[in-house]
Amino acid sequence: MSDHIFPLPDVFTIPVVGERATYPVRRIFCVGRNYVAHAAEMGSEVDREAPWYFTKSVENAVRSGSEVPYPPGTSNYHYEMELAFSIGTPVFRVGVEAAQKAVYAYCCALDMTRRDCQQDGKDRRRPWDLGKDFENASVFAPMTKAHEFGVVGVQRIFLEVDGVLRQEALLSDMVWSCAEVVAHLSEYYHLQPGDVIMTGTPAGVGPLVAGQTITGGINGLEPISLRIVSPA
Template sequence: MHDSLFSLPEPVTIPVRGETSEYPVGRIFCVGRNYAAHAAEMGHDVDREAPFYFTKSAPNAILSGATVPYPPGTGNYHHEMELAVAIGQPVFRANSAEAWNAVYAYGCALDMTRRDLQIRERNKQRPWDLGKDVENGAVFAPLTRTADWSPDDDKRIHLSVNGEIRQDAKLDELIWKIDEIISHLSGFYHLRPGDLILTGTPAGVGPVVAGDVIDGGIEGLDPIQLTLSDAQ
């Protein structure tokens, strides 16, 4: 074996309701424009040809309840409330039944976005990384195992900033359902435990500033909170 030149941070682990062991964050996949009203507010039509994805780096993940600085390089930092799906077993080219069986747990998540940088790069047909893969920009609440919660269509997903509701929708507004997402994504990646999929955000995304407190929830899951401090 070879000695490493330096040590890397330990992976973030997410608490699981009722479990003493925690879920380590591996890869983070995010589904773009997966609610029709959100696609419309971003100036796009609903696309049922195929889902599309972007990724976030695992070291940029943090846990609910954190206070983090407003990120550098942006003047238009946005909240996006999402349902996170945690993969619990290897799956590749999954059918619908295999996709459902691969899910270990669900949880609330925030996909924080430097919207000005995302739009700037998108308009130049460049990657979105500066806009989406933000330090402290993937926030996770404790997970709930599939035996204790299911993503029924009528479950509410919502987010408020300083107590004011910004996002309020139902999971039946998802364009691509959970099994469809896993089936499609597993045609390109060997999905494995530690992989998390953020399934998209409803309409109502908007800017936050230093000092804001973001609270979100999905009916039946542990809520999520993030506080922004001054930029550093």
């Protein structure tokens, strides 16, 4: 007999290239406005004093290759292609060098966004939860270990919708590096294995409709895909 009133959800995990075991996710942190051109297209500027963040619920994450319904409560559902990375060792209040050593693996990710809900939150000075944290709002491709991927730099990041290029940049365009993000975030959280950080999106975000397919990639990482279907 269960000790719980209702069944617990399955642990969300991400495959790791070359490993039989998967990476269990416990928390998802997201860096806001980490590309200058994307901040500009959103009518904002990057904060060069320090990175800033929002979070997403693990229960709302899905793997690459999924089919997801167009979400309720929006008429402006957007894609955002991102580099994500995972933590492999506990870190708290560390410098940039130690922060880089804590990175376990990298992967392609999608930060799906109800843009109209996000904008409403901005306009009313309210949280972004309705715009950023909803069912199927985070998508992750298989991870590649950090030592196999190498140094984050001039790798191309891109996204296509139905084969048409919509986003394209270099990872070197990020304002805050992965190590800088970890070092800063570790001032506020005891980061642990299971924590995943999404690093922001380049310019070129835009709306989707049911029936469209997203594909994206970063040189050296497993590609990502997502198909949008009609609401159930």
